[in-house]
Every structure is written in structure tokens, then in C-alpha cells.
Amino acid sequence: DAKTTQPNSMESNEEEPVHLPCNHSTISGTDYIHWYRQLPSQGPEYVIHGLTSNVNNRMASLAIAEDRKSSTLILHRATLRDAAVYYCIRLSGSARQLTFGSGTQLTVLP
Amino acid sequence: NAGVTQTPKFRILKIGQSMTLQCAQDMNHNYMYWYRQDPGMGLKLIYYSVGAGITDKGEVPNGYNVSRSTTEYFPLRLELAAPSQTSVYFCASSFSGTGSGGYTFGSGTRLTVV
Numbered sequence: 001d002a003k004t005t006q007p008n009s010m011e012s013n014e015e016e017p018v019h020l021p022c023n024h025s026t027i028s029g030t031d032y033i034h035w036y037r038q039l040p041s042q043g044p045e046y047v048i049h050g051l052t053s054n055v056n057n058r059m060a061s062l063a064i065a066e067d068r069k070s071s072t073l074i075l076h077r078a079t080l081r082d083a084a085v086y087y088c089i090r091l092s093g094s095a096r097q098l099t100f101g102s103g104t105q106l107t108v109l110p
Numbered sequence: 111n112a113g114v115t116q117t118p119k120f121r122i123l124k125i126g127q128s129m130t131l132q133c134a135q136d137m138n139h140n141y142m143y144w145y146r147q148d149p150g151m152g153l154k155l156i157y158y159s160v161g162a163g164i165t166d167k168g169e170v171p172n173g174y175n176v177s178r179s180t181t182e183y184f185p186l187r188l189e190l191a192a193p194s195q196t197s198v199y200f201c202a203s204s205f206s207g208t209g210s211g212g213y214t215f216g217s218g219t220r221l222t223v224v
Contacts, residue, residue, distance in 0.1 A: 032209030043200050044153070046212035087152065091209035097143060097168065098202070098213060100152035 004088045009105040012078045020073040020104055022088030027068050032091045034098065035062065035073045037084040044087065044100075047073065083108045112136050116201050116216035123191040123223045131186040131219050133201030139214070141204045142184040144168075144176065146197040147218075153200060159184055191223045 005023040012018040024033065032051050036044040048055055048062045050071070055062040061074040075082055085103040117132045135142065140161045145153040155168030159178040173195055175187040184203075188195060198220050204213040 034209065034212070036213075043215035043218050044202075044213075046214065049209065049212060051210075097155050097158050098145075098153075099155070100145075102152050 003099065003101055004090055006088050006101060006104045008102065009107065011107045011109060013109050014080060015077050018075040018078045018106065020086050020106065021070065022072070023070045024090045025069045027090050033062070033064060033071050034089045034091060036087045036089065038087070039084045078108045080108050080110060082106065114201055114203055114214050114216035116219050118219060119217070120220045123221065125191060125193065125223060127191050128187070128189050129191070131199055133184045133186065133216060134182055135203040135214070136182065137203060137205070137214065138181060139203035139205050140181065141206065142178065143202040144184070144186045145200045145202065146170065147200060148197050156186065193223050195221065196223045197221060
């Protein structure tokens with residue numbers, strides 16, 4: 001099963017850090033972990049991805065547990081424009097197609 | 111760099127009509143995908159392609175067909191449209207299928223079948 005488990009919704013205050021958790025307990029050793037976000041009425045947008053080590057880019061950080069059964073997306077300073085549905089995806093399948101779950105709806109409060 | 115371009119953005123079809131959703135990418139990506147997203151739900155994979163001339167079914171292929179004659183284009187064909195095909199359709203592409211790079215999505219085609 002390529003599904004991941006995320007909370008349905010989370011809230012954060014503007015300009016505070018946000019930690020979005022994801023469980024992927026059946027992940028295999030070669031499966032990458034990807035995060036995407038989707039703003040209202042837009043297509044999904046790539047945020048970050050990783051395999052084993054923690055990763056940073058201009059948008060976010062990704063912390064991957066040592067056993068790789070869970071990961072956390074970290075937005076260092078949430079803004080109102082970060083309000084979106086965040087999808088944690090474990091890549092699998094012959095063409096490594098993205099399998100979307102229901103994601104986490106992030107609300108950012110001013 | 112345009113990325114992934116989808117046309118049209120909106121379309122209303124009558125039951126039984128046919129149409130082709132267009133998808134083009136200018137990043138020389140080998141892998142391309144078609145997803146549909148029903149209201150309040152996550153995306154579901156319809157078809158995908160790992161290169162020109164090679165396509166395969168995803169999770170929800172019934173009622174759709176695809177072709178991939180070139181690297182750049184990956185059109186999705188709806189034959190005999192049904193109300194159940196009312197959805198937002200997204201095309202995506204990636205350079206490789208290993209997951210070592212990000213996937214790029216188009217802005218979507220919103221289709222209503224009446």
C-alpha cells in the first residue's frame with residue numbers, strides 16, 4: 001500500500017513555524033518521500049522531497065525519521081499565502097507515479 | 111520556460127460528446143501523467159507514460175484514452191462523456207521515474223458534463 005497518513009487539518013499563526021507530520025510505515029528502502037501543496041483552484045505545487053537525509057530548500061525543510069517510517073514538513077515562518085492542502089506522498093509503482101491521499105488542510109491565522 | 115501547459119482551462123460537454131484535453135511540456139521530461147480531482151478529494155491517476163510511444167493505465171482509466179507520439183505532448187481523450195467525468199483534470203511531468211526530482215503540474219482543465 002503506497003498510502004501515507006496525515007492529519008486532516010492543522011492551524012498555525014502567521015509568522016510562526018509549522019510542523020506537518022506524515023506517517024509512511026510501509027515505505028521501502030528506495031521510495032522517495034515527496035511533499036506537494038495545492039492552493040485553492042490551482043494545480044499541485046512541488047515543495048520538497050527526500051530519501052534518507054533531512055533536506056532544506058527555499059520553501060521548507062523536510063525531516064525524515066531514522067527508520068524512515070515518518071517525516072515532517074517544516075515551514076519556518078508561515079504566511080497567509082501558505083494556507084493550502086499539503087500532500088505527503090511516498091513514490092512507488094513502476095513509473096514512480098504520485099499517489100495522493102487526502103492531505104492536510106493548513107489554515108494560517110493572522 | 112512555460113513548464114506544463116494545459117488547454118482548455120474550462121469546458122462544458124454534453125453527455126455523449128467527445129473531446130481531447132491537451133497537455134504540453136517544454137522541459138524534455140520523459141514521464142507524463144494525467145490525474146483527475148473530484149471536489150474535496152485528492153488526485154487520482156488516470157494514465158501515465160514513461161516515454162514517447164509508451165503508455166499505461168493508472169487507477170481510474172475507464173472512459174479515457176491517451177497517446178504519446180512525441181516527448182512534448184500527452185493528450186487525454188474522453189469518448190462518450192458521462193456526468194461521472196465531471197472533474198478537474200491535471201497533467202504532470204517529471205524528468206525521471208525514480209522520484210529523485212520534483213514533478214511539475216499544469217494549472218488544470220475544469221470539465222463539466224451535463
